[in-house]
Amino acid sequence: MNLNDLAANVLQKQRSAPDLIAEALREAILRGIFQEGQSLRQDEIATQFGVSRIPVREALRQLEAEGLVTLHLNKGAIVSVLTSAEVQEIYEIRSALETTILRLAIPNVTESTLQKASEILEATHHTTDAPRLVQLNWEFHAALYAIANRPRLLTMIKNLHTNIDRYIRLLIAQMNDLERSQKEHYQLLNACREGDSKAAVELLKQHIEVEGAELVMYLTQIRR
Numbered sequence: 247m248n249l250n251d252l253a254a255n256v257l258q259k260q261r262s263a264p265d266l267i268a269e270a271l272r273e274a275i276l277r278g279i280f281q282e283g284q285s286l287r288q289d290e291i292a293t294q295f296g297v298s299r300i301p302v303r304e305a306l307r308q309l310e311a312e313g314l315v316t317l318h319l320n321k322g323a324i325v326s327v328l329t330s331a332e333v334q335e336i337y338e339i340r341s342a343l344e345t346t347i348l349r350l351a352i353p354n355v356t357e358s359t360l361q362k363a364s365e366i367l368e369a370t371h372h373t374t375d376a377p378r379l380v381q382l383n384w385e386f387h388a389a390l391y392a393i394a395n396r397p398r399l400l401t402m403i404k405n406l407h408t409n410i411d412r413y414i415r416l417l418i419a420q421m422n423d424l425e426r427s428q429k430e431h432y433q434l435l436n437a438c439r440e441g442d443s444k445a446a447v448e449l450l451k452q453h454i455e456v457e458g459a460e461l462v463m464y465l466t467q468i469r470r
Contacts, residue, residue, distance in 0.1 A: 341454045
């Protein structure tokens with residue numbers, strides 16, 4: 247799949263041009279079609295989508311707000327590069343925000359929430375596709391977080407996940423311990439089922455910290 251394919255897919259949807267272009271570019275970055283540090287030429291993108299440069303600029307600003315693109319005065323748009331230190335900081339922020347939202351969510355847990363989260367984990371057993379695994383991972387956590395009824399906090403957390411999505415996809419392709427991650431998800435789900443906020447928060451904290459350490463180590467190794 248390339249940018250032309252992504253463009254064709256999103257242009258069939260009934261949304262504003264900047265949103266559609268942002269969606270296609272976001273997916274192109276996450277899939278590695280556009281590599282970190284690569285320039286995104288506005289005129290070429292505009293031609294591919296059959297639009298002027300104005301909606302392209304708006305789309306790039308959206309992606310800049312999400313941390314996927316860096317806009318430079320003279321160089322234009324460049325796919326952002328996260329250093330190991332920046333990834334470490336993102337995971338530290340994730341730990342603080344996600345443990346907070348989980349603590350707020352647990353009193354609102356219902357059987358419907360638990361069933362939805364369980365079905366997502368079951369779906370995880372049936373795929374080895376890295377992009378799909380990353381998506382299911384977010385869906386699982388989001389299913390638990392959404393019931394906290396903190397939409398702004400959830401949006402902040404979602405943006406942090408989007409920031410590191412492309413790197414997690416690379417890591418998953420090299421990982422041999424997906425079983426460990428899945429086991430931790432089930433432990434977290436069981437703690438939520440039992441209403442044990444203290445245990446759930448501690449499990450989530452450890453889960454995020456381990457994943458963060460693995461990703462930092464991976465990025466450090468491949469960039470030597």
